[in-house]
Amino acid sequence: MSDDMEEIHNEDDYYTFLNIPRDASSEEINNAYRRLSRLYHPDKHTDPDRKMEAELLFSKTKRAYEVLSDAHMRAIYDNLGIAGLETQGWEIVQRTKTPHEIREEYERLARDREERRLQQRTNPKSSVTMTIDATDLFSVYDDESPYLDLRDLFGLPHIEISGMSINQSIEAPLTSKDTAVFSGNLASHNGNGNGGINCSVRRITSEKGWGEVEIGAGNGLTFTTKGFRNFSRGVFGNASLMSHFTANGVRLGTVATLANQLDKHTVGYLTWKAGMQSGMNTMIIRDTPSLHIVFSGYIGIPHTYIALSYTHKMPERDAKLKLTGKAGTFGAVVEYGAEKKISQNSSLSATLGVGVPTGVHLKLKLHRASQTYGATILLCEEILPAPVIYGTIVPLVSWLAIHKLIIQPYLRQQKQAELLKQREANKSRLLEKRREAMAAVDLMRETVRRIVEQEESRKGLVILQAWYGQLVLDGETQEDCGISPEVVDVTVPLQCLVKDSKLILQESSKCSLPGFYDPCPGEDKSLRVRYLFHAVTHEVMISDTESLRIPKQSHRMET
Structure with missing residues (x-):
């Protein structure tokens, strides 16, 4: 959640304070204002302390009414919250503008802020990949060899x-339309190494396309031009032309791709290569919330292949299962694996591949924000049962152990530290809100006494007890564990909202209701209400943002 959204979320909600829906009519706003004005008007209180508290709450009620009853201010509040009424340049917005024009102005200012933010960002990306030869783990040693090997002495594989x-x-x-990218790479394999650097500048030429120029140096000088164009709805393409300058002359290569949106979840690609590499590739990608399928076929020199990849998504577990098959002139390979999200910005994946002539290999990858760390472990150059079994079971058992012993305790510790940090930051605000809620409850008591007498005389709706915050588990009662600091008694505020034996709460967080406050910021909260209706006890429990309408027959408790 962004800082701006966090600030808006922590503000008072005028709609909830007046207990009206966000699409409330002018009449509903006026009725809610009159109801709270009668309750908090300073002239109704003679005690100096209560009169002072009433003045503060009456001022808050009046402010909420002024904002929501004015179409101009209400449109600003709906987009930016309370902060938007005071800052962000809204003081220069003409009051003759309609709410729709105000929203367009807000979106324009938001785009300007986004462009300024982008100009301050470098967005670094990096990846580190290792290739590990572990074939000695599953090789068969010749016990009759006349040579002494240190591995025989210590029993350790090489x-x-x-x-x-x-x-x-x-x-x-560089600007809102121009971006420069600098990149470099180093690679080493079996003692031989190479590397290169590249610099490119991309310019957005229109809403339908962009162009890019890239210069690279490494194994000779390269110069590449690229372009993208959106031809029509669902049809787009890109092309590139590369010149490679070497001691033997200039080599040219070109790549062109045409894509078509086949349906809502499916895109088809056709790619043609000529020059340095010659061939044609077709690819169909289908992506839905539950699966990701990629089919590709390539005809070229020296390799030709077909491949199919299926990924099953499990968003409720933050995990993916993947199966891939590929076959061609180079041989064939089958890969299967899983990916698991281990934190908000990190994921871990493991894939086992079995193929000819590649043998058995295990790929491990950790992706953290914009950084990727990978390792490809060659287990065996032949297809044998042992490396396949170990390559499957060992990562699975290791993951379960690491997740239980390291990741889960770490995430719990992080969450607790974040909650403590948030509570400390909100400590003064929490005390102020608690004081304000207690003052509101004191001002309500006389009104609530009259409401209870009226409801009892006609056997209507009487709130017996109500709690708000981190409530106890089902099967326990509040009396069993007492009222904790994370739970607020809201019996009086709810009874004050009863009208004609009915209580209606809107679909929003209840912490902004008069007499309420948030006892545990950042944590899940619930509201539990026990009430009498027609002299029969009822009880209901809802989540913080859930709407509530009582009485209901389904809330009736068994006697």
């Missing part, structure tokens, strides 16, 4: 890092 590659890039926004 595992080595046979390759490594590092890639790094940063973006440098």
